[in-house]
Amino acid sequence: MITGEVLQALRELLGAERVFRDDATRALYATDETPKSYLPEAVLFPTTHEQVVGIVRLANRHLLPLVPRGAGSGNVGGALPAPGSLVVSFECMNRILEFDPADRLIVTQPGVVTDDIDALAASAGLMYAPDPGSGGYCRIGGNLAMNAAGPRAVKYGATRDHVLGLRAVTGDGREIRVGARTTKYATAYDLSRLLVGSEGTLALITEATLRLLPAPEAVASLRVCFDSDTAACAAVGRIMAQPVLPCALEFMDRRAIDAIREYGVADGLPAGTRALLMVEADGAADQLPRQIAALEAALAGAGLLEIRSGFTPADIARLWTARKSLSHAVKKIAPLKINEDVVVPVSRLAELVGAIDALAATWRLPIVSFGHAGNGNLHVNLMVHPDDADEMARAGACHDALIETVLGLGGSLSGEHGIGSEKRRYVARELDAETLALMRDLKRWFDPNGILNPGKKLPDPS
Ligand SMILES: Cc1cc2nc3c(=O)[nH]c(=O)nc-3n(C[C@H](O)[C@H](O)[C@H](O)COP(=O)(O)OP(=O)(O)OC[C@H]3O[C@@H](n4cnc5c(N)ncnc54)[C@H](O)[C@@H]3O)c2cc1C
Numbered sequence: 001m002i003t004g005e006v007l008q009a010l011r012e013l014l015g016a017e018r019v020f021r022d023d024a025t026r027a028l029y030a031t032d033e034t035p036k037s038y039l040p041e042a043v044l045f046p047t048t049h050e051q052v053v054g055i056v057r058l059a060n061r062h063l064l065p066l067v068p069r070g071a072g073s074g075n076v077g078g079a080l081p082a083p084g085s086l087v088v089s090f091e092c093m094n095r096i097l098e099f100d101p102a103d104r105l106i107v108t109q110p111g112v113v114t115d116d117i118d119a120l121a122a123s124a125g126l127m128y129a130p131d132p133g134s135g136g137y138c139r140i141g142g143n144l145a146m147n148a149a150g151p152r153a154v155k156y157g158a159t160r161d162h163v164l165g166l167r168a169v170t171g172d173g174r175e176i177r178v179g180a181r182t183t184k185y186a187t188a189y190d191l192s193r194l195l196v197g198s199e200g201t202l203a204l205i206t207e208a209t210l211r212l213l214p215a216p217e218a219v220a221s222l223r224v225c226f227d228s229d230t231a232a233c234a235a236v237g238r239i240m241a242q243p244v245l246p247c248a249l250e251f252m253d254r255r256a257i258d259a260i261r262e263y264g265v266a267d268g269l270p271a272g273t274r275a276l277l278m279v280e281a282d283g284a285a286d287q288l289p290r291q292i293a294a295l296e297a298a299l300a301g302a303g304l305l306e307i308r309s310g311f312t313p314a315d316i317a318r319l320w321t322a323r324k325s326l327s328h329a330v331k332k333i334a335p336l337k338i339n340e341d342v343v344v345p346v347s348r349l350a351e352l353v354g355a356i357d358a359l360a361a362t363w364r365l366p367i368v369s370f371g372h373a374g375n376g377n378l379h380v381n382l383m384v385h386p387d388d389a390d391e392m393a394r395a396g397a398c399h400d401a402l403i404e405t406v407l408g409l410g411g412s413l414s415g416e417h418g419i420g421s422e423k424r425r426y427v428a429r430e431l432d433a434e435t436l437a438l439m440r441d442l443k444r445w446f447d448p449n450g451i452l453n454p455g456k457k458l459p460d461p462s
Pocket residue numbers: 032033067068069070071072073074075077078079090110131132133134137138139140141142143144145146147148149150151199200201203204205206327416417453456
């Protein structure tokens with residue numbers, strides 16, 4: 001419980017207008033994209049690194065849990081308040097501090113919207129490559145904490161691959177700078193890579209130095225229809241086995257296609273389409289036709305029904321409509337989706353898709369799968385009615401079996417959404433006891449009193 005003394009200290013530190021305790025604000029910050037809600041004690045809106053240091057030191061002295069938050073678009077409960085916690089919203093730390101095209105970097109506060117970073121880079125012919133689907137509203141601090149990624153990850157990697165350095169505050173209030181401003185750096189332990197993906201459990205990130213790449217001159221897309229999931233997965237294997245690396249390689253299974261047909265955005269998909277790939281290439285304009293020809297050659301094979309290509313922004317946008325409408329389209333199947341974000345080696349993708357089919361039949365559930373095939377990362381959505389106890393029990397068993405399948409294929413629980421509070425119970429199935437013990441030791445080094453985002457990322461010791 002927050003005391004009057006702590007409240008007063010917070011108001012002196014941040015200004016009274018940046019400390020909220022009213023019911024409406026607390027309710028607004030009680031949720032993220034998970035269907036759960038826990039009221040925080042208060043919501044704080046720091047604007048500077050120094051204020052964050054002050055908050056952490058105060059909270060550490062009074063053993064108050066802190067829950068960092070970007071836009072709250074995470075879907076694993078990473079930003080859900082813990083009991084008695086203070087939410088630290090980074091929305092007002094929303095300034096880009098430096099843009100240096102010569103060093104190809106941007107220095108940013110954590111509350112900047114991801115797409116704004118890419119837009120600024122584009123003004124100088126550069127790009128910030130990570131492109132999560134939520135890029136129009138999620139914040140870079142949330143991306144860093146989750147190691148977010150999007151379709152371009154198949155060619156350019158995830159958030160972690162674009163971080164040069166970070167400024168952060170550990171759970172006991174130490175101010176650290178990790179990494180560098182250079183693309184070569186061999187001095188320290190690579191603590192940037194440790195903090196990226198740590199989900200706010202080790203330190204609060206107050207500044208990031210991000211690496212920029214040259215923006216591609218031209219882009220072209222292919223929408224590729226197949227008569228079966230198996231044929232599409234075989235084509236993914238052929239694409240990844242040849243030298244032209246696409247900048248997106250996305251998969252939709254037959255239930256996803258049924259959903260978009262029903263949603264009315266199938267735009268001339270041939271009859272008999274049971275799986276779809278979106279393939280995109282980028283690079284120098286004069287080399288793009290050669291890249292597209294190589295990709296088309298790799299796509300040719302059993303079960304291929306149709307390839308449509310787009311070379312202009314309007315045509316490309318039209319081809320992507322079905323894939324981009326999917327999140328909304330699946331909502332028509334059932335009111336709740338249990339959304340998994342599993343990842344397997346690309347060579348095992350066909351086995352995963354086949355196993356999901358078998359699970360759907362065994363547990364009598366609609367399961368819609370789509371995602372980033374080029375990374376072996378599938379969003380597997382178990383569509384359920386939360387009021388139907390029998391269906392929910394089947395979904396629980398099916399979910400468990402899915403995780404076993406993924407781990408059996410040499411895969412992992414999460415490709416990009418992270419663990420948060422919602423997937424903690426499965427972590428000990430993937431990580432061995434020694435590795436988990438070392439992670440707990442690291443947590444103690446960074447956050448001896450366990451005040452940073454408790455109940456997230458690491459499973460309960462029991
Ligand atoms: C429609 C939709 C599409 C999506 N598409 C993608 C996608 O393509 N790829 C993908 O990876 N994800 C995707 N997501 C999930 C989500 O957008 C990402 O996880 C994103 O990185 C979360 O950013 P956020 O600002 O909303 O962070 P939040 O949800 O607010 O927080 C996420 C985590 O970061 C921590 N955190 C936030 N700021 C800081 C900080 N400064 N220091 C330390 N910890 C911090 C929080 O405590 C929490 O654990 C999608 C979500 C939706 C709703």
